[in-house]
Amino acid sequence: MSSSRECATGDESRTVAVAVSRGLPVIDLALDGEPSSDRDRAETARAVGDACTEIGFLVVTGHGVPSRVINELRRQTGDFFRRSDEFKQSVAVEPGDPLMRGFGRGRTELLESFTVNRLGAPDAAKRCSSDVDEQLLLPNKWPDIAGFRQAYTEYCAAMEGLAGEIMRLFAVSLGLPGGWFDAAFGSHMSSLTANYYPRQGAAPEPGRMRKEAHRDWGTLTVLYQDETSRGLQVYGRDGQWADVPAVPGTFVINIGDLMARWTNDRWVSTVHRVVNPPAGLAHSARYSFAYFYQPSPGAVVSCIPTCRDADETSKFPPTRADAYFAAKRRREYIKESLVARRVAG
Template structure:
């Protein structure tokens, strides 16, 4: 029987235990990635204080007047940096160009905060994956907090990729040299209180799958939350567990595993009508992506490859523009 709901897995035995404990965690993670593509992790070692600092300073940014936020607007659709306003994006269009309705959230995003050597970061093949970040003048301290959070998420992603390697019967450190110059993004999404009735079919974030290797999400238990489409075709709520992260694998890792692991459709639904200010919701989202030149080829021994080889950078470039409104 496949898992039809998102499991909660304690990864501290992998961090702190021996071979037997590591293998038990890897097996549980493998089942989650095969069946539903999502898991909730506890025992991750990230400071709750850092998470709350990041939440707080991000709320302060989104509370700024619109004119201040627009000053750090995303410069173009092929540069994953800066502010994107409500109604400016449609995640559902990454799968269906004809999808109706833009998403009812606003966001701010950055990329790598520690650049690799210049001959790598600015090589022709790098494209705009190491484009400079755009920092707002206020609130004070946002840049420092976000940089710290970004680095912490990079370290957690490295640990998760080691668990994934074990789960795929690969050496534990198989992915290390493929993610040591990662092109990940930190994006905070603010889902405002809905004071106007959404258009038919319009929700906080349309049904989509993520593009990269894995996503690390810290969100809030507020009305109008995250749902996953399980193997039975049912939309199920993702549990919000205190001091835990929600993890899901993306299209790149599904492709890398020859679809042994699933990149699952998910969405963020609207709160009930009249939910008021208590329905405002904020998500800290770290999209982990391997080095732009990491080769993405079938990792499953004994199976014919379903996809031609590509690289992490080429895979991501093709998808970034698809979510933008015409």
């Protein structure tokens, strides 16, 4: 199914929602050309808001991220994951790190990962308030690969710019000033996770897949997925799993539980997963890069004024971002421990 919507500005017009692919809107952000008019921007914001209301997922083109930055990240990441297990373990996640910085491997899921966080930068403490948990400020772990750190740093900078633009579209779509969210992200604790799904020489054990069904915890996820193998699926309102297409030159955007909470559940955080490839593609490894744009640790998240009628109460009490994520991590740790025991037993 495909459709398009044009936004006319004087004698000119441009396609805002360029297509709908398997239920997901593909939206041109127009960030890689001339600045958009206010009318174009409002129409783009409306298309983004519609997607967040209906499914919480969309695909974006015209994002302005240079292909050079993406390609270098892919090259460096491939180099890292092809290294020996001993080499990768040299930058393994510390057990006490709440932000899971470094190399990790799924307990039951068929993937490896590498994560860096903005709070792991040397100057992070200067940007944060004095009451921030010191564990959040543990340094990032960098493998000894020439150019690796630079590639990740440049990609994170590009993602920070893109995510900030999307948050401004979020604000406009919610009837707020464009910079309404800016203060909450002044010392944001965003992370970048590279996911590596190894090729499968034999059929996986029953019940094991590349990434189990889950919802993202936070505000906004910007995902780049390679085009060599399928796997990402979203769970639609019709009760069916739908494939997310890997459209060349695009990013997949989705909101998480915290953004749904911010909007009083006007917007939806959708369950998604990564399934094992069909036999014909089992020989192919899969890479994806998820940038999780999260508020500052001390940011207080409460119901957005425009997401509640005058006689309507907020569904959720205000919460600090760091406390919210700490509670999410505790619940996840308990769940993973129970699963690991069941698998071992």
